[in-house]
Amino acid sequence: MLSTMINLLFLAVLLCVMAYGVMLSRRVGRLMKALEEMGPLVKEFSQAVDKSERSVTEMRMAAREAGETVTREAEALRDAVGAAPFSSIRRQQIAGMTRLSGKSDLVKSFFDRGRRQVEVARQW
Secondary structure, three states: OHHHHHHHHHHHHHHHHHHHHHHHHHHHHHHHHHHHHHHHHHHHHHHHHHHHHHHHHHHHHHHHHHHHHHHHHHHHHHHHHOOOOOOOOOOOOOOOOOOOOOHHHHHHHHHHHHHHHHHHHHHO
16 A cells, blocks of 8 residues: 555656656747747847947047047147247236236135125024
């Protein structure tokens, strides 16, 4: 009696394993079919990636060449023009313009006034 029960238990486990194997085989078959259908898409994607890599490389080379050309032209212009005189002092007065002295004090007082207003606002 005990041996019959053990045999039936083994038979049930074997049937479960066989059913799971069939189910797994069907799933793997569906997966393989889906992969076969995606094959051309993956190939096209790979070709597009290769093409974009070539384009990026060509653009980098073109940008580098353009930068070198601009640098050479800038150096040529700088050499042709020479040193340009620079002065921050205006030679002539502009109509309606007044000259300020003590600009740093004016700027400091502006920011101090702003800080005081913020402090007063925080007190309320």
